[in-house]
Amino acid sequence: MTVTKAGHGDRPQPAPGPAAQPASPVSSAGLPGREPWPYLALLIPPTGIPAVRKHLAARRAARSGDKFTARALAAEAATWSWYSAALAFIVLLAAFAVLFLTANNHAVIEKFFNPGVLRSSAPEVLRGFLVNVELFVIAEVLVLPWALFVACLRMLPGPAARPIKLLAIGYVDLFRGLPAVVAIYLIAFGFPIAGLPVLGSMTGFELCVLALVLIYGAYVSEVFRAGLQSVHWSQAAASRSLGLSYVQTLRHVIAPQAIRRMIPPLLNDFIGLQKDTALVSFVGLLDAFNQSRIVASNEFNLSAVTGVGIAFVLITIPTARLVDRLTARDARRQGSQA
């Protein structure tokens, strides 16, 4: 943190300090012929030089009595110092990352990122991943109408609907509280064992879809309910006062305004659903995770599992960015309305 002080004037040598430190112990640990440290250290000077120069110029200006220029230059020096500090921090992290990956004679790279294993296991793992994709696509499509149905039950007006509402609340409480892996286990193993009429004869895949729909239906129904209730009641009053019925009001006035606000949390739940498809490996479905575990135990190497992880991350990133963009858009829109 000596770096930040450069702008104020007591230490005109910011960045190289902290960045240089990791270099020495690491290189002494010894990896002959493969030392990236000197090259990484090269990243520091470009931002450190202007920091020092601005600082010196600021001092000169201060001595000559030009307070205003001195202040401006000192501010610039501070900015450059912050750049240097940030860069130094990143270099430090990168150094530790390399240290971690290469420790114990490259054991981490070997066990987690072995290119050979990654390549040879790719066909099986990708075939398994198709099972995950099928699971979450089907589950996502089925969750929407199911959750909407549950949300509507919870919002039924009038005292006659009270028992139905309680039932819907009970369902949501149950499946939000139940760990997903337990629910999948109970449904996919339990139903066939119990020999239930229709449910017992469903395939493992179908039962897993059922379990995922039940679990995420509980979450998504809450998203729907919150979205519909977030539209101010005066909108409903205006619509009803024009003679539109309850259902027409919901369809033309409330829902179109609510859907915009529902999409970001809905996509968040979908990301959760996508990840949770890996849990079906616990009931014996040959999904990507299960396939990769087979590879892992055969090869005594986890690279295939890493590959599955990468696949899951890659498939959720677009959704995550979309959520960010929609959230930002909503924030802008609310700002313009206020």
Add this chain to the structure above:
Amino acid sequence: MTALLALDQVGKRFGSTEVLRSVTLELKEHQVMSLIGPSGCGKSTLLRCVNALESIDAGVIRIGGERVSGPGVDLNRLRRDVGIVFQSYNLFPHMTVLDNVTLAPRRVLGVPRAEAEAAAEHLLSRIGLWEKAREYPERLSGGQQQRVAIARALAMGPRLLLLDEITSALDPELVGEVLGIVRELAADGMTMVLATHEMTFARDVSDVVCFLADGTICESGPPGIVLSNPEQQRTQAFLRRILQAQRI
């Protein structure tokens, strides 16, 4: 001629608070009634009860001689005849001005789109906002939004129009344009009940002025009497306060 709107001993309570106490009033067709009174005296609640946005706990409301309060009344049918304009406009923000105005005629009355839009053009031209028909409400000023809200209510061809403090949320320089439209409607013979704090306007436009206090009608009569020479002490006190406030 029977009254277009008749309230008989109407009562309304929120929990233990009595908001309206045996309110009885009548309004003939083509007449304008102003409800005045201090904040919280029940003006808005009274209007909301008339088009059944609130249910009433006692008494009877009749429109055109037909009982419209109590269980089993077709509220959607009633509301076609009774339009209301709110203090906070309540335009639908996800629809253009044109869609705001045509939504109810199209969905409730089943008017074809072209016909509904022709009618909307007529209404919007009349309030001088036809060129804003394709804009969204948030692009309009408060006064313009409130004028659209009036057009939206008129699009259903109501027999009775309720105006709930429609200028209270407006900047002072925008009040005139909204009141101008109400004045025109009154001249055209629209039957209206308006809750208002604009005393001068109430005097100009109404046939009857009702002073409400504590949920009941304290005094009512022609504006010349109620606003200039009230009998009740409470009315006198209220008008004195209003007058003082406007002098400041």
